[in-house]
Amino acid sequence: VTVRDTRVLVLGGTSEIAGAIVRELATRERECRVVLAGRDPRALDRAAQELRTAGCARVQTLVVDALERDGHQAALEQAWAQLGGVDVAILAVGLLGERGGLPRDIGGALEVLDVNVVGAGSLLLHSARLLRDQPRGGGTLVVLSSVAAERARASNVVYGASKAGLDALAQGLADALHDSDVRVMVVRPGFVHTRMTRGLRAPPLATTPQEVARATVSGLERGARTVWAPSAMRWVMIGLRALPRKVFRRLPL
Ligand SMILES: NC(=O)c1ccc[n+]([C@@H]2O[C@H](COP(=O)([O-])OP(=O)(O)OC[C@H]3O[C@@H](n4cnc5c(N)ncnc54)[C@H](OP(=O)(O)O)[C@@H]3O)[C@@H](O)[C@H]2O)c1
Numbered sequence: 001v002t003v004r005d006t007r008v009l010v011l012g013g014t015s016e017i018a019g020a021i022v023r024e025l026a027t028r029e030r031e032c033r034v035v036l037a038g039r040d041p042r043a044l045d046r047a048a049q050e051l052r053t054a055g056c057a058r059v060q061t062l063v064v065d066a067l068e069r070d071g072h073q074a075a076l077e078q079a080w081a082q083l084g085g086v087d088v089a090i091l092a093v094g095l096l097g098e099r100g101g102l103p104r105d106i107g108g109a110l111e112v113l114d115v116n117v118v119g120a121g122s123l124l125l126h127s128a129r130l131l132r133d134q135p136r137g138g139g140t141l142v143v144l145s146s147v148a149a150e151r152a153r154a155s156n157v158v159y160g161a162s163k164a165g166l167d168a169l170a171q172g173l174a175d176a177l178h179d180s181d182v183r184v185m186v187v188r189p190g191f192v193h194t195r196m197t198r199g200l201r202a203p204p205l206a207t208t209p210q211e212v213a214r215a216t217v218s219g220l221e222r223g224a225r226t227v228w229a230p231s232a233m234r235w236v237m238i239g240l241r242a243l244p245r246k247v248f249r250r251l252p253l
Pocket residue numbers: 011012013014015016017018038039040043064065066067091092093094095115119144145146147188189190191192193194195196197
């Protein structure tokens with residue numbers, strides 16, 4: 001699959017990883033039209049300006065909050081209208097929240113679940129339906145999951161559980177839509193240096209938004225269903241998943 005003249009919708013339009021993916025797409029396109037959708041209009045304007053400076057001339061913004069689910073369908077229909085249809089929708093909405101096991105702030109933990117599973121899930125399902133139903137239907141949903149989805153760690157329980165929920169929804173949807181023209185591609189990065197992880201100790205194999213972007217666009221071009229970034233994370237996670245629980249919980253992860 002080659003990616004040309006692509007209409008791109010970014011849900012989580014201020015995300016550093018999503019911004020890098022759009023810039024990577026733009027370097028390979030003749031033309032790239034973009035809608036950045038997110039909750040903060042001023043931050044979206046800044047992100048749009050950065051993309052224009054990087055060479056994406058046609059960038060618009062749209063306000064949508066993952067927590068305001070009743071507005072999702074109308075907001076997404078507006079995005080579809082702004083772009084005249086969507087070829088690639090990138091779901092990058094996500095909160096890391098408080099790290100650790102049993103949270104001190106249970107309200108904050110529930111917000112992570114609300115944003116990362118229910119809110120992101122709502123945006124995912126509405127987008128899948130709009131992609132399927134658009135004239136000359138089809139397109140690709142890129143879902144930013146995480147290696148954390150593979151096995152919840154004691155150091156990151158709530159985020160891991162939230163990503164596991166979103167990842168399962170996306171993988172199941174990918175299979176359910178297998179015979180349609182809608183493709184769901186799940187991206188599972190390891191630790192990425194962005195504002196989400198600022199101040200945290202970087203583990204081995206930590207990567208950059210640009211590396212995740214290159215892996216994502218290369219996955220789009222070859223029709224991948226799951227993308228690991230860096231690719232070695234795939235083998236690391238096969239190993240970690242197979243570890244007995246009493247060993248896994250002692251690892252300093
Ligand atoms: N960085 C990592 O190590 C890493 C690793 C694996 C997976 N990921 C995943 O990759 C995705 C992008 O992360 P990133 O590193 O690029 O971090 P980021 O720059 O913090 O991006 C997160 C995005 O989620 C948006 N968001 C949060 N709550 C929202 C809400 N209620 N409504 C709408 N948007 C909301 C943020 O918008 P605001 O600007 O308004 O806050 C921002 O656009 C996330 O899903 C993350 O879980 C990240």
